[in-house]
Amino acid sequence: MPLHFRRLNYLAAVGLLAVISPAHAADPKPAEEVYKNITQLKGTPADQLIPAMQFIAASLGVECGFCHVQGKMDADDKPAKKTARDMMAMMATINKTSFNGRQEVTCNSCHHGLAHPASVPPVLESEPVAPKPVAQAPAGQGPSVDEIVEKYVTALGGPDALRKITSRVEKGVILANGSESPIEVFTQAPNKRITVSHMGSGESFTAFDGVAGWMGNTGRPARDMSPAESWASSLDAEFYLGLKLKEIFPQIRPPRPETIDGVECETFQATAAGRPPVRLSFDRNSGLLVREVRYAQTPVGRMPTQIDYADYRDADGVKIPFRWTLSRPNGRFTIQIKEVQSNIAIRDDRFAKPAGEVH
Ligand code: HEC
Numbered sequence: 001m002p003l004h005f006r007r008l009n010y011l012a013a014v015g016l017l018a019v020i021s022p023a024h025a026a027d028p029k030p031a032e033e034v035y036k037n038i039t040q041l042k043g044t045p046a047d048q049l050i051p052a053m054q055f056i057a058a059s060l061g062v063e064c065g066f067c068h069v070q071g072k073m074d075a076d077d078k079p080a081k082k083t084a085r086d087m088m089a090m091m092a093t094i095n096k097t098s099f100n101g102r103q104e105v106t107c108n109s110c111h112h113g114l115a116h117p118a119s120v121p122p123v124l125e126s127e128p129v130a131p132k133p134v135a136q137a138p139a140g141q142g143p144s145v146d147e148i149v150e151k152y153v154t155a156l157g158g159p160d161a162l163r164k165i166t167s168r169v170e171k172g173v174i175l176a177n178g179s180e181s182p183i184e185v186f187t188q189a190p191n192k193r194i195t196v197s198h199m200g201s202g203e204s205f206t207a208f209d210g211v212a213g214w215m216g217n218t219g220r221p222a223r224d225m226s227p228a229e230s231w232a233s234s235l236d237a238e239f240y241l242g243l244k245l246k247e248i249f250p251q252i253r254p255p256r257p258e259t260i261d262g263v264e265c266e267t268f269q270a271t272a273a274g275r276p277p278v279r280l281s282f283d284r285n286s287g288l289l290v291r292e293v294r295y296a297q298t299p300v301g302r303m304p305t306q307i308d309y310a311d312y313r314d315a316d317g318v319k320i321p322f323r324w325t326l327s328r329p330n331g332r333f334t335i336q337i338k339e340v341q342s343n344i345a346i347r348d349d350r351f352a353k354p355a356g357e358v359h
């Protein structure tokens with residue numbers, strides 16, 4: 001495969017390009033009406049099928065070709081595909097009979113990245129070290145959610161400084177799969193955002209227009225994001241996330257301490273109505289948001305997306321992250337901003353999904 005094609009596939013896998021999902025991704029149709037040969041996952045929303053497949057591949061540490069013949073995904077030519085169907089049924093039974101129907105046991109619970117799960121624990125490969133005492137304070141003993149959110153908003157510059165900025169144009173680079181491409185991010189309060197990455201001959205777009213998300217590449221028709229993708233991109237588009245956290249997430253669990261890359265953090269789990277939870281972690285000292293983990297629901301388990309925010313710098317009176325890394329089980333990329341302009345007029349149709357091909 002030529003290198004640029006592999007790169008496009010890779011970017012598709014990490015969600016930067018819209019090439020693998022079916023055209024009807026926004027439809028709430030069941031999988032069996034969109035795909036040809038669905039027996040176990042009947043009734044699953046069609047837009048959860050590819051995320052479910054990515055979840056399975058990541059859990060077993062295999063590629064799609066482990067179970068599928070390239071170009072005919074509906075065929076049942078490989079024995080592993082049949083085994084996978086039996087495993088789905090087994091998993092559903094375990095969760096039903098032992099966990100009240102909650103999705104506790106998933107492919108990953110047993111497989112942990114291996115096609116053949118280890119049934120025997122490993123022997124010690126080196127001298128045992130004395131376990132370090134873990135200061136695992138129970139939830140609710142540290143700062144409250146309100147205190148954490150207030151400290152975060154203050155660290156960003158405070159509500160007044162935040163509201164003085166209503167739009168932002170950021171320019172930088174996206175680092176993915178060992179190469180670097182220019183990128184621009186346009187954001188407009190309260191919640192419009194478009195990311196344009198310039199790769200080789202064309203451009204790739206990921207956008208939220210204030211109501212719904214879409215993706216596209218130069219020369220192809222744009223596609224609507226699925227409801228789950230759209231919701232995730234609406235979070236990225238929130239211009240005043242800190243000020244709106246409690247409105248967006250009516251349900252927030254008591255915070256717990258957590259250490260992330262050596263940094264002491266406070267983490268809480270926040271839930272918006274009808275959505276899987278989002279985990280937010282704040283640096284205990286600086287108050288800044290360092291990590292967001294959100295999940296996409298699939299019939300076989302939740303697919304995580306982790307965004308690590310770093311390199312906070314001042315931009316016209318408020319602090320913004322100049323670097324963030326988005327990681328999924330199947331890929332990651334980093335965006336490094338080099339230049340920021342605030343309160344620039346952005347054409348409103350900049351965020352709109354083009355009717356025909358993207359150009
Ligand atoms: C461990 C085995 C396994 C792996 C790995 C796997 N799949 Fe699947 N795939 C299945 C099974 C089983 C079904 C059928 C599900 C059912 O019957 O409900 C399926 C169905 C599909 C379908 C529906 C085809 C149709 O028209 O009926 C598509 C598309 C698909 N997989 C894509 C992928 C992609 C893309 C990957 C890699 C990210 C992948 N699969 C990885 C087992 C696997």
Ligand code: HEC
Nearest residue numbers: 056080083084087088091105106107109110115116117300
């Ligand atoms: C309760 C534990 C458990 C769960 C949950 C589980 N598996 Fe397995 N799976 C196993 C074990 C054990 C084997 C190995 C059986 C063997 O070696 O014969 C296996 C084997 C497989 C194989 C055959 C591998 C090969 O080399 O052919 C596939 C494919 C597979 N599992 C897919 C899945 C999928 C997909 C899920 C989630 C829907 C899943 N499994 C959930 C325990 C589990």
